[in-house]
Amino acid sequence: MSEQPAPAPVPSAVPVSAPDTARAGAPAAAHNGSVLPADVAAALKRDGAGLVAAIVQQFDTNEVLMLGWMDDEALRRTMTTGRVTFYSRSRQEYWRKGDTSGHVQWVKSVALDCDGDALLVRVDQVGAACHTGTRTCFDGRGLSVVAGEASVTGNAS
């Protein structure tokens, strides 16, 4: 019961009215003040716009559905609301998948990759993941490639 309130020195000259318009439109790029748990925020490697790529995969069929972009706040919303939220580079706003299309993505799990610059979001996708109406963004869009094949004889010298 000897707790004493330590009088904190009050800085008297802190500018509290600095215009925050410079950061209003851009996603937070700094670890400080991140809305995420500290370990997650520290592990994220954001691009120059403060964003990380998010690969979205159907949790039971392993279909790769689409790729989106998340800043710290979009990731926080995705981790805490059960719905996938992206950050739109072109519109510079948050975008919750399914709000306009009905094609909701229900979050099952989120993983951060080995070097922190990509997320794997496993979901239950309602309907089409792609805005063009295909199940995934990659359906019918395969490129012509030369396929490789593992050698059956191994690397015997």
Ligand SMILES: [Zn+2]
């Ligand atoms: Zn698409």
